Amino acid sequence: MCVLCGELVMNVHWTDQPIHDKEYRPTAVVGESQRDRIRNRLCRADFVNNIVAFYGLSFRDWQGSKYVLSDRKGQQKIINDLGDLWPAAQQMSGRRIDPLDPALLSYLSAPECCRHEHTGSRCHAD
Amino acid sequence: MNIPGAVAMPINQKTPLTIVTGFLGSGKTTLLGNILQAPRFAGTSVIINEYGEAGLDHRLIRRVEERTTLLAGGCVCCNRREDLINELKELLDAYQRGEHPLDRVILETTGLADPAPILFSVLTHPLLVHHFYIDMVVACLDAVNGELHLKQSPEAVKQIVCADLVIITKTDIGDHDTVTRLRRRIQEINPAAAVETSAQGRVGADIFEPAQRPAGQRSGRRLEQLRTAGLDQDGHTTAISSISIQFDQPLDWLAFGIWLSMLLHQHGENMFRVKGLVDVGEDGPIVLNGVQHIIHPPQHLPDWREYEEHNSQIVFIMREISPHQVLDSLRAFQHLIGAHPEIREINLNPLGRA
Numbered sequence: 001m002c003v004l005c006g007e008l009v010m011n012v013h014w015t016d017q018p019i020h021d022k023e024y025r026p027t028a029v030v031g032e033s034q035r036d037r038i039r040n041r042l043c044r045a046d047f048v049n050n051i052v053a054f055y056g057l058s059f060r061d062w063q064g065s066k067y068v069l070s071d072r073k074g075q076q077k078i079i080n081d082l083g084d085l086w087p088a089a090q091q092m093s094g095r096r097i098d099p100l101d102p103a104l105l106s107y108l109s110a111p112e113c114c115r116h117e118h119t120g121s122r123c124h125a126d
Numbered sequence: 127m128n129i130p131g132a133v134a135m136p137i138n139q140k141t142p143l144t145i146v147t148g149f150l151g152s153g154k155t156t157l158l159g160n161i162l163q164a165p166r167f168a169g170t171s172v173i174i175n176e177y178g179e180a181g182l183d184h185r186l187i188r189r190v191e192e193r194t195t196l197l198a199g200g201c202v203c204c205n206r207r208e209d210l211i212n213e214l215k216e217l218l219d220a221y222q223r224g225e226h227p228l229d230r231v232i233l234e235t236t237g238l239a240d241p242a243p244i245l246f247s248v249l250t251h252p253l254l255v256h257h258f259y260i261d262m263v264v265a266c267l268d269a270v271n272g273e274l275h276l277k278q279s280p281e282a283v284k285q286i287v288c289a290d291l292v293i294i295t296k297t298d299i300g301d302h303d304t305v306t307r308l309r310r311r312i313q314e315i316n317p318a319a320a321v322e323t324s325a326q327g328r329v330g331a332d333i334f335e336p337a338q339r340p341a342g343q344r345s346g347r348r349l350e351q352l353r354t355a356g357l358d359q360d361g362h363t364t365a366i367s368s369i370s371i372q373f374d375q376p377l378d379w380l381a382f383g384i385w386l387s388m389l390l391h392q393h394g395e396n397m398f399r400v401k402g403l404v405d406v407g408e409d410g411p412i413v414l415n416g417v418q419h420i421i422h423p424p425q426h427l428p429d430w431r432e433y434e435e436h437n438s439q440i441v442f443i444m445r446e447i448s449p450h451q452v453l454d455s456l457r458a459f460q461h462l463i464g465a466h467p468e469i470r471e472i473n474l475n476p477l478g479r480a
C-alpha cells in the first residue's frame with residue numbers, strides 16, 4: 001500500500017523488483033539503499049522524459065514515491081511504474097506509443113535529443 | 127553492511143513450480159509418472175489439468191477443471207487462471223497447517239493449454255507471487271507426431287516457444303533422422319531452450335534439479351550459430367521469427383527496462399519470448415526471462431560461469447514483427463541504453479518445411 005495516498009498497489013512492476021545480490025539477506029535495513037533508489041528514480045525519470053518529449057509530454061519524479069506525467073496543456077496524471085506509464089502516455093498524447101515507430105527512432109537518433117550524450121553525464125547507477 | 131544475526135539464505139525461499147506442457151498425447155503423464163518415482167520427489171505435489179490414461183496414483187494429485195477469468199482489456203496471455211490460483215492456495219494452506227511437505231509443485235497442463243496465462247496468474251497474484259516461483263517450463267514433443275503438431279497447431283508452437291526445456295519423447299519408436307530434424311526445428315523456433323530426449327518416458331530424474339542443468343535456469347548455453355541457409359523457404363511461411371542480439375558493452379539496466387516495458391506495452395501479444403543474460407557491468411549477469419507481457423522477477427547472478435562470454439545476449443521470439451525493426455529500435459535507443467546491439471543469429475522462418 002502506498003502510505004501517502006492509501007492506494008493499494010497489488011503488483012510490483014518487474015522493473016521495480018529488487019535485483020538481489022549474492023548476499024541476499026532476510027532482513028532489510030530501513031533507509032539502507034535509499035540513495036540508490038532515489039538516484040535510480042531520478043535517472044529513470046530523466047530517460048523517460050527524453051522519450052516522451054517526442055509526444056509533447058514530460059515526466060518527473062514526485063517525492064520519491066510517484067511519477068507525474070504531464071502535457072503542455074496542464075493535464076497531469078500520477079504514475080506508479082512503467083507498467084502504468086505507457087498506456088497513460090498513449091491516452092494523454094492521443095498517439096500510439098511504439099518503440100518500433102520510425103519517426104520516434106529518427107527523433108531519438110538525432111544528436112540534439114539526447115542530453116546524456118552531449119554532457120557526457122550518463123545516468124549510471126554504479 | 128553486516129547485520130548481526132542475519133543468516134545467508136538461498137536466493138529465495140519460495141516453492142519452485144514446474145510447468146509441464148506438451149501437445150495432446152505427447153507423453154507428459156508418462157514422463158511424470160516415471161520421474162516422480164524418484165525418492166527426491168517425495169515432497170512434490172502434482173496438479174493435473176486433465177484426466178489421462180496413465181495414472182500417477184502414488185502421489186498427492188489434484189485434478190482441476192480449467193477455469194479462466196478474462197480480465198477486461200487484457201490480451202490472451204493476461205487471463206487469470208482461477209482454477210490454478212485456488213489449487214495453489216489450497217496446497218499452500220495444507221502445507222502451512224503441516225499436513226504435507228511442499229518441496230515442489232509440478233503442474234501438468236492440458237495438451238492445448240497456453241502456458242502464458244499460467245505464468246501470468248502466478249507472477250501477478252498478490253499472495254502466490256510471494257510463495258511460488260516458476261522454476262521452469264518443460265514442453266514435451268512427440269518424436270513420431272511432433273513435426274505434424276508443429277506444422278498444424280499453433281498451440282504446439284506456442285508451447286515450444288514458452289519452454290525452457292523441451293523433451294523429445296517416444297524416441298524409442300521414432301526414427302533417428304526425425305529426432306535430429308525435430309531437434310533442429312526446436313532450436314530454430316526457440317534458440318533459448320535446452321533440448322533433451324526420452325525413450326519410453328524415461329529421463330534422468332535430475333533434469334528438474336537446478337544444479338544439474340546449467341542450460342535451463344540460466345539459459346547460459348552459448349547459442350550455436352544456426353544454419354539459416356539450410357531452411358527451406360518454400361512459401362510455408364509463418365510470421366514467427368527469432369533473433370538473438372548481443373551487446374558489445376554492459377547495458378544500462380534502467381534504460382533497458384524502459385525500452386522493454388515500452389515494447390511490451392505496444393507489442394506484448396506478439397513478443398512471445400524474451401530471454402537472456404544481461405551484463406550490467408557488475409560481477410554477474412541479470413537473468414531476463416519473459417513470456418508475452420509477463421516478465422519473471424529479474425535475478426542477479428553472483429558471477430559468470432567459465433564457459434560464458436561476458437556480454438549481454440538476448441533472444442527475442444516474436445510474431446509479425448520483423449527482427450530488423452527490433453534491431454533498428456535498439457540502435458536508436460543505444461545512446462540511452464549505453465551499448466551497441468549486434469545480430470548474433472536470426473531465424474526468419476523457423477517453421478519452413480525441411
